Amino acid sequence: MSSSTTEYGYNSKVEGEVIVTKADAVINWVRSNSVWPMPMGLACCAIELMGSGGSRFDISRFGMEVMRFSPRQSDCMIVAGTVTYKMAEVVRRIYDQMAEPKWVVAMGACASSGGMFRSYATLQGVDRILPVDVYISGCPPKPEALLDGMMLLQEKIRREPATKTLLRPRPSRIVDTKVVA
Amino acid sequence: MSATDTVSSLQSTLLARFSYLTPRSGSADHPAVNVPAENLVSFATALRDELGFDMLTDIAGADWDQESPRFAAVYHFVRTAKCEYLRVVCAAPDDVAPSIPSLVALYPSANWFEREAHDMFGIDFAGHPDLRRILMWDSYPWHPLRKEFPLAGKETDIPSDDQIEGARTKVRPAPLAGGPFVATPGKTMHDGEPHGKDQSWNETQPKPTR
Structure with a gap:
C-alpha cells in the first residue's frame, strides 16, 4: 500500500543501483539540461536575453544560466539582434569555433529575417550563414518567448540520434537560401 | 535682443567680413552661409581662431541629385562661450569626383565625420590623414546614400578576409515589399507597428508601374 511518502522514482534497493535505459536518452538528457548559451547579443534583443538570465525569469531553471562569452565553452549560439553584412563574417567565425554538438537560436525578427531593416547593410536572416534550429518571433521577444524557444530547443535535442552521431562530425547544415527575383 | 536678431546679426x-561667403536662405534655426571649397580652410581657421567657434559638432553629406553642384558637406560649428551654432555649407565643385578640403587639421572631430561622408557619399576630403570607410567594409564598391543607390542594396560579396566555407552568402537586394518599413503612430498597436505603405507587391510579385 502506498502512502504519501512512497518514492516512485529510482529505488536503489529494488533496482540494485543499476539504471537500464537507452544511450540516446541519457546523452540527450545531459545535453538538453545543460545547454550553455553563447550570447551573440547584437541589438536590443540582448537586453531581453539579459533579462532572461535575471532572477525574475531565471533561465537557470532550465540549466542554461551558464552564458559563456567564449565560443569554445558554449554549445548554443543565441543570435540576439540585427546582423549586418559586416558582422556576418564575425558571427560565422564564432560559430565555427564552437565545439560540436552545437545549436543556433535566432532570437527576434532581425536575426530571423532581417526584421524591419530591409536595407543594403543588413543580412536578411541569420539562416543565410548559420543552420538555425529555433526561430523566435518578436521585436524583441519577451523573456517568456525566449524561454519557450529554448524549451523547444530542448525538445529538439531530446529527439536527436545522439549515439549515431557521437563520434561523427555532423554534416554542415548550411543552406544558402535563394531569393526569388 | 531676441534670438532672431542674433542670428541675423551674426550672419x-x-x-x-568674408567677401566669398553667400547667404543661405531657408534656415529656420541657425545662421547659415555657403562657402566655396577653395575658401573653406581659411574660413574655418578664422572661425576657430578669431570668432571663437571652438567646436565642430557635425559634418553631414548631401546629394542634391540632378542639381549642380551635386554634392555638398554641411558643417555645424558651435561657439561654446555663447552657445551659438553656425551652419556652413560647402559644395563640391566637381559633380563626378567630388572633393572638399579636409578640416581634420583644424578640428580633430572632423576625422570620423569626414570618413562617414566619404563612405556614404563618396566625397573625397583632400588632406584627410586616414580616409577609409567607417560604416561599410573596405571592399564595398558603392556609396549607399547617393540618390541613385537603391535602399534595398545591390548584389556584391560580403566582407571576408579568407572565404569561410560555411558562409557562402552574398549581399543581395533586400525584399522591400511595400517600400521601406514605416512606423506610424496609430490608434491600435497593430496600426502603429512598422510595415510597408504599399503591400501590393513583394519580392515575387513586381512593383506595379504607375
Whole structure:
C-alpha cells in the first residue's frame, strides 16, 4: 500500500543501483539540461536575453544560466539582434569555433529575417550563414518567448540520434537560401 | 535682443567680413552661409581662431541629385562661450569626383565625420590623414546614400578576409515589399507597428508601374 511518502522514482534497493535505459536518452538528457548559451547579443534583443538570465525569469531553471562569452565553452549560439553584412563574417567565425554538438537560436525578427531593416547593410536572416534550429518571433521577444524557444530547443535535442552521431562530425547544415527575383 | 536678431546679426557680420561667403536662405534655426571649397580652410581657421567657434559638432553629406553642384558637406560649428551654432555649407565643385578640403587639421572631430561622408557619399576630403570607410567594409564598391543607390542594396560579396566555407552568402537586394518599413503612430498597436505603405507587391510579385 502506498502512502504519501512512497518514492516512485529510482529505488536503489529494488533496482540494485543499476539504471537500464537507452544511450540516446541519457546523452540527450545531459545535453538538453545543460545547454550553455553563447550570447551573440547584437541589438536590443540582448537586453531581453539579459533579462532572461535575471532572477525574475531565471533561465537557470532550465540549466542554461551558464552564458559563456567564449565560443569554445558554449554549445548554443543565441543570435540576439540585427546582423549586418559586416558582422556576418564575425558571427560565422564564432560559430565555427564552437565545439560540436552545437545549436543556433535566432532570437527576434532581425536575426530571423532581417526584421524591419530591409536595407543594403543588413543580412536578411541569420539562416543565410548559420543552420538555425529555433526561430523566435518578436521585436524583441519577451523573456517568456525566449524561454519557450529554448524549451523547444530542448525538445529538439531530446529527439536527436545522439549515439549515431557521437563520434561523427555532423554534416554542415548550411543552406544558402535563394531569393526569388 | 531676441534670438532672431542674433542670428541675423551674426550672419550679416560674417557676410560683411568674408567677401566669398553667400547667404543661405531657408534656415529656420541657425545662421547659415555657403562657402566655396577653395575658401573653406581659411574660413574655418578664422572661425576657430578669431570668432571663437571652438567646436565642430557635425559634418553631414548631401546629394542634391540632378542639381549642380551635386554634392555638398554641411558643417555645424558651435561657439561654446555663447552657445551659438553656425551652419556652413560647402559644395563640391566637381559633380563626378567630388572633393572638399579636409578640416581634420583644424578640428580633430572632423576625422570620423569626414570618413562617414566619404563612405556614404563618396566625397573625397583632400588632406584627410586616414580616409577609409567607417560604416561599410573596405571592399564595398558603392556609396549607399547617393540618390541613385537603391535602399534595398545591390548584389556584391560580403566582407571576408579568407572565404569561410560555411558562409557562402552574398549581399543581395533586400525584399522591400511595400517600400521601406514605416512606423506610424496609430490608434491600435497593430496600426502603429512598422510595415510597408504599399503591400501590393513583394519580392515575387513586381512593383506595379504607375
